[in-house]
Amino acid sequence: MQVTITNLSLAYGGFAAVKGLDLTIGDGESIVLLGQSGCGKTSTMRCIAGLEEPTGGRISIGDTVVFDHETGRSVPSFRRNVGMVFQSYAVWPHKTVVENVMFPLRMKKVRRTAAREKAMEVLTLVGLDHLAERGASQLSGGQMQRVALARSMAMEPSVLLLDEPLSNLDARLREDLRVELRHIQQERGLTSMYVTHDQQEALALADRIAIMQGGRITQLGTPEEVYASPASASIAKFMGVTNVFAVGEASGNEVHLADHALSLRTAVAAPDGAASVAVRPEDVVVRTEGSDGFAGTVEVCVYQGSSVRYQVALDGGPTVDAVCPAGPGALARGERASVEIAPESLLVLPDEVTDTPAQDEVAA
Ligand SMILES: Nc1ncnc2c1ncn2[C@@H]1O[C@H](COP(=O)(O)OP(=O)(O)OP(=O)(O)O)[C@@H](O)[C@H]1O
Ligand SMILES: [Mg+2]
Structure with a gap:
């Protein structure tokens, strides 16, 4: 009913x-x-x-x-x-x-x-x-x-x-x-x-x-x-997206991170009020150094059976979480790596959802 x-x-x-x-x-x-x-x-x-x-x-x-x-x-x-x-x-x-x-x-x-x-x-x-x-x-x-x-x-x-x-x-x-x-x-x-x-x-x-x-x-x-498509950065975090970074400035299809000298390409132009960018660990590709992407160093490497979870500190950038298929080519802690984030997998989000009716007052 x-x-x-x-x-x-x-x-x-x-x-x-x-x-x-x-x-x-x-x-x-x-x-x-x-x-x-x-x-x-x-x-x-x-x-x-x-x-x-x-x-x-x-x-x-x-x-x-x-x-x-x-x-x-x-x-x-x-x-x-x-x-x-x-x-x-x-x-x-x-x-x-x-x-x-x-x-x-x-x-x-x-x-x-x-x-x-x-x-x-x-x-x-x-x-x-x-x-x-x-x-x-x-x-x-x-x-x-x-x-x-x-x-x-x-x-x-x-x-x-x-x-x-x-x-x-x-x-x-x-x-x-x-x-x-x-x-x-x-x-x-x-x-x-x-x-x-x-x-x-x-x-x-x-x-x-x-x-x-x-x-x-x-x-x-x-x-x-x-x-x-989580509606905000806080919802994305709640849905298990661990890579959420504050946006400093956005111009066209490029966002500059607030706390790092690093820019990421987005598939669509960042809308007004975009405060964060987010990417799922599954969408972050980690390869041996020299491949496409940002250079960084593997800080943590956790074997999970069918997959490997990495934390890679990007040179001059944030540390990103990645989940990659296990198998040949897996990297060890301390190794240099290349990290690729496809523009299509980047979510550009406001921090919070604000367009719901504001009704903070207790109803009479
Ligand atoms: N009987 C009560 N008197 C006063 N405050 C209450 C009472 N019951 C719940 N609250 C408050 O209302 C809010 C919502 O509580 P509620 O139990 O609905 O949360 P919840 O989403 O079910 O949380 P949880 O996941 O922990 O069960 C909380 O801040 C709680 O402290
Ligand atoms: Mg409850």
């Missing part, structure tokens, strides 16, 4: 945590809210779920207005049909797995046999049907999180809100569950909002990523769009 959020604000006392946020989640769409700790992700979710009273704005789920500050309308949480999965495992340890999943259905007066049938269906979906009769305390972290997911899905919520549900799990399990979650979400056409501060997770799970900074959405786009 479509979720429409208009000009949403939330203040805790005098502190504005969410500042005039606009977002529409399409029916069956997976939106990932990606942003640094404290930027307002959980707060936004709690407003949708009805666990927090916004200080302004409007929220609709399908055709139902569940919150409207203007009219004072606020549908209580339990009537919103919103499923939520949190970071911590909220399972009842003294109940069995299937009882955990049946519980909310039983609270809604669904008959025992029907509730059990539904519970078994979603447990099969998350791959836990074989553990249905086990005590929930005798599960691994990943299994508990699947129980929590199954329980929220059993209610067939109009929208599923997932707040960093995988962050307590180890790296390997995270990756497996991530793929599974995406599969279930797509197969079932679940309308969902997923919160994370892990960019890999965001890229994997999103139809669209909403970058959140300081209580606002500063960029909204497909994973490909956000990855390829």
Whole structure:
């Protein structure tokens, strides 16, 4: 079901945590809210779920207005049909797995046999049907999180809100569950909002990523769009672009770095207000000295299996990060190198996104 959020604000006392946020989640769409700790992700979710009273704005789920500050309308949480999965495992340890999943259905007066049938269906979906009769305390972290997911899905919520549900799990399990979650979400056409501060997770799970900074959405786009064209230097850094340099002066297709006697060529003329240039480590080519590009010295060389990560100090320039395919021709620490940065791979960016509506004041 479509979720429409208009000009949403939330203040805790005098502190504005969410500042005039606009977002529409399409029916069956997976939106990932990606942003640094404290930027307002959980707060936004709690407003949708009805666990927090916004200080302004409007929220609709399908055709139902569940919150409207203007009219004072606020549908209580339990009537919103919103499923939520949190970071911590909220399972009842003294109940069995299937009882955990049946519980909310039983609270809604669904008959025992029907509730059990539904519970078994979603447990099969998350791959836990074989553990249905086990005590929930005798599960691994990943299994508990699947129980929590199954329980929220059993209610067939109009929208599923997932707040960093995988962050307590180890790296390997995270990756497996991530793929599974995406599969279930797509197969079932679940309308969902997923919160994370892990960019890999965001890229994997999103139809669209909403970058959140300081209580606002500063960029909204497909994973490909956000990855390829971050809207600001701070977003680029957040998306894992480690080479970000301040621009001193830009003229035509050439930018001079602020703190170094070095110029880089860009594919397009740098726009007004361009404050930084950024380049992904994967787009930096490092070769033995004498090839095209800037001369420099390899300071750090880290073998990563299929690739090698370098830090190369350019003569009279900054130190750049590069990730190159491993294999013959790899350079060692201390060796001289040539570093090439193709104009097409250079991102010319403002430091921050400024064209979102400024609404720093707490809504009355
Ligand atoms: N109950 C509260 N009272 C006062 N301030 C709060 C409360 N809850 C959150 N905040 C503040 O609001 C801001 C947004 O918090 P929120 O929990 O939404 O962040 P988040 O993006 O989910 O961060 P994280 O990634 O760390 O979970 C933070 O600065 C936080 O300190
Ligand atoms: Mg949070």
